Amino acid sequence: MVKAVLYQGDAICWLRDLPDASVDLIVTDPPYESLEKHRAIGTTTRLKHSKASSNDWFDIFPNDRFHELFVELYRVLKKNSHFYLYCDNETMFVAKPIAESVGFRFWKPLVWDKMKIGMGYHYRARYEFILFFEKGKRKLNDLGVPDIIQVPRIYRGYPTEKPVEVSEVLIKQSTEPNEIVIDPFMGSGSTGIASVKLGRHFIGNDIGSEALKVTRERLQNLQVDFVSTLWPQSTSMSETTQLDISI
Numbered sequence: 001m002v003k004a005v006l007y008q009g010d011a012i013c014w015l016r017d018l019p020d021a022s023v024d025l026i027v028t029d030p031p032y033e034s035l036e037k038h039r040a041i042g043t044t045t046r047l048k049h050s051k052a053s054s055n056d057w058f059d060i061f062p063n064d065r066f067h068e069l070f071v072e073l074y075r076v077l078k079k080n081s082h083f084y085l086y087c088d089n090e091t092m093f094v095a096k097p098i099a100e101s102v103g104f105r106f107w108k109p110l111v112w113d114k115m116k117i118g119m120g121y122h123y124r125a126r127y128e129f130i131l132f133f134e135k136g137k138r139k140l141n142d143l144g145v146p147d148i149i150q151v152p153r154i155y156r157g158y159p160t161e162k163p164v165e166v167s168e169v170l171i172k173q174s175t176e177p178n179e180i181v182i183d184p185f186m187g188s189g190s191t192g193i194a195s196v197k198l199g200r201h202f203i204g205n206d207i208g209s210e211a212l213k214v215t216r217e218r219l220q221n222l223q224v225d226f227v228s229t230l231w232p233q234s235t236s237m238s239e240t241t242q243l244d245i246s247i
């Protein structure tokens with residue numbers, strides 16, 4: 001039986017409630033400060049005005065919280081495990097040294113090739129990075145997988161929604177069935193859908209109720225049954241909204 005558990009809260013506060021060395025993989029995608037810059041200079045009408053505007057939907061996560069965040073991510077990961085951080089080409093230079101300073105080994109940026117051009121005026125954007133970090137030593141499951149992952153971008157989805165297929169590659173590479181994947185900034189729950197589809201347990205969190213609603217609906221569409229056990233066991237998570245799902 002695979003379980004998915006959803007929480008609502010600030011990512012760092014939520015992580016502090018998870019036990020040490022309790023999860024096998026982190027795949028996450030915070031809303032970076034750099035989004036504000038694009039809004040301010042107006043290079044992105046999509047972020048400013050469209051229905052899928054992250055401006056309307058969520059606040060950014062400031063770069064000066066990275067240290068606290070990475071300390072918690074490192075602590076909750078099991079000894080030999082991986083961490084993937086969806087990242088833009090500006091924030092990666094800030095995030096990488098901070099993650100290394102808390103103990104992560106940085107392997108390389110993977111490229112998500114969206115296969116069609118997007119916004120911007122100077123070389124229009126067609127890719128995003130996924131920073132690949134390691135705690136301890138864990139072998140990738142398939143050493144033949146390339147560092148460019150080609151999956152078309154999502155139009156008119158949740159703001160900055162990532163395709164499930166991209167996270168599926170990461171999860172297949174870095175976990176075994178029944179291991180635990182977390183995403184502290186889950187948005188529409190793409191990491192969760194990928195985890196459950198592959199038979200991995202998922203624990204997700206987001207500060208926004210829209211994210212909880214969308215993720216719950218997507219998981220329900222996978223024909224999941226709801227159960228009501230608090231999992232994993234924790235003493236102080238009672239204030240967060242929680243939902244346990246089993247398939």
Ligand SMILES: C[S@@+](CC[C@H](N)C(=O)[O-])C[C@H]1O[C@@H](n2cnc3c(N)ncnc32)[C@H](O)[C@@H]1O
Binds near residue numbers: 205
């Ligand atoms: C870039 S989106 C994630 C999109 C997701 N990867 C997907 O495929 O849908 C970032 C998410 O972080 C959430 N968020 C913003 N600040 C947060 C915080 N301090 N703690 C937890 N979640 C936060 C937002 O509500 C938003 O849903």
